[in-house]
Amino acid sequence: MRPVRVVVYGAGTMGLLATRMLKEKGAQIVGAIARSDAKKGVDLGTLAGVDKLGVLVDTDAERVLGSVRPDVVMLATQSFIPEIYDQLAMCIRSGANVLTLAEETFFPWNTSPTLTAQLDRLARIHGVTVTGGGHQDSFWIHQVGALMGASHRIDSVKGFATWNADDYGPDVIATKHVGETLEAFEHAVGQGDAPPTYGRNVLGALAQASSLTPVGWEATVRPVIVDQDRTSRSLGRTLSAGTVIGYSDVDTMRTAEGPVFTFEMAGYVYGAGESDTNEWNVYGEPDLYLGNGVVPSYTTTCTQWVNRVPDVINARPGVVTIDEMPPLSYRALPLHRYVDGGKLS
């Protein structure tokens, strides 16, 4: 059986981290696409800080996809389906499976139903699979679903996760309203000045994984206020006590069967010693809890993305979300060893 042939689409931090991990897991990287000219013509291995791969970054996606025939495109460009629709459609038409990190793609049926249905139809026609992976996979679906499976009766499920907005540069910091007064924050958010939440995609996938029927959604935003001075590396300045240092997206999903789900995702500028967290409580008979201590979510976003490569090749054609796939599994061997017979012939 031959190695899995992969194109890395998006040469940002995740694409480059995946490059190393894919190599270490025996994948053959056959193409690299960046959107900016700055990286054009540079060897992907050099960008990723590993040995040269003999794969030069190109900015013409159509040319790359048309010439190298990958099994899977690893797409890490933007976050939302409308933004990446054309990229996805191009990959599908080239006959490649697509595994994206775009957060909305994790379960796009409830937030972009029309575009998702179009992608699903296109993928079925071309016999390929489109899937969104990432940190949500293990930490927000498969671990949580397994916890829920130990319930006799669920009244509610409450998840809480944090991430350090200071790790993602000034652009992200700006969208998180860091450094604003509470009044300015509340005014801006009242004007709708916050991107859509990803919690709805996570909860939609959890509902589908548990055969539950969503019947109502709410989303609210809750500011995080610093109680003593804290320095933001991204902003290069100190945020004084009482300032907004980020906010939580709080999504609520009601289901026809009864259980109410809440997921709060808090992105803010961390203080000393803080780390990413992930905690879930299931209330009912009995009450259940799961926590992941110090969560290295920067790394696990990439590890889970890479570990899903065989599943995306194995999956039926269409938009196939993670909840429809086998449990995420550790890959000790080269990725192609986990691909069903004949799929790589």
Add this chain to the structure above:
Amino acid sequence: MRPVRVVVYGAGTMGLLATRMLKEKGAQIVGAIARSDAKKGVDLGTLAGVDKLGVLVDTDAERVLGSVRPDVVMLATQSFIPEIYDQLAMCIRSGANVLTLAEETFFPWNTSPTLTAQLDRLARIHGVTVTGGGHQDSFWIHQVGALMGASHRIDSVKGFATWNADDYGPDVIATKHVGETLEAFEHAVGQGDAPPTYGRNVLGALAQASSLTPVGWEATVRPVIVDQDRTSRSLGRTLSAGTVIGYSDVDTMRTAEGPVFTFEMAGYVYGAGESDTNEWNVYGEPDLYLGNGVVPSYTTTCTQWVNRVPDVINARPGVVTIDEMPPLSYRALPLHRYVDGGKLS
């Protein structure tokens, strides 16, 4: 579609708790088997503390199984395959699927390979499934497997779980060497006076779930010593500082692919405020952690057993272990709603 027809085999605490949960999940209990005459002729509902079910406990298993044609027998009698082999064979020959709580049945291939192969052949001939469920399902396989799926490279996996030996009566207390001096304990354990561990069954299932190949096993026993006086309810006396209050089974599994697994299960007499615990660390790139806080394992042993009923009916014939089944899932609706079409016609 009709309800799932169930026989409860073993009218102990777990069989009776399951009786209530099965009723609440829309199963039809059609028979009850106890091994002692004390419960013979009593309504199972009365024993379970719920409304009468019109099902009288019988001690003649063959008669019950031959007359009521259950879809599934819920078997909670003893712990080891050699002890329950005849019970399993009888259920299989009657044409019923069997879902047991016997700890060894969770993954019996590595500890009772010959008897398991015989049961597997018998089950295939009769077109039924034999599966072991319980607390291991979510907490020691599916949550842990999902955590491992977020790894790029695993060096080792370490699990630690505790349970209160004082909750299980004087018989269990006696097997845990509670109240002995360290010298007496070490002498007894040196003579082989400890039951086989269940950790090996758990680790074997984890290996199979992760496509890893076990190549070496070790089991050790570690005493738990009380550091100040503690009262045992089961024994009705105080254990003074320095006394053995139970022990840990520590199982180690080496794999051909590299990762080394250790699972320590500590059963001892709890002090005030202690509760069951479950913690797993995965060491590698990156390091990962999972903890379940206060674990209500008495209840979750039963909830998981009941939630697996549809999966056992859906599964192929033979001995099918939990790692080969879909992720454990919450069942909001009556159990028969999760059974594949035609299986209950």
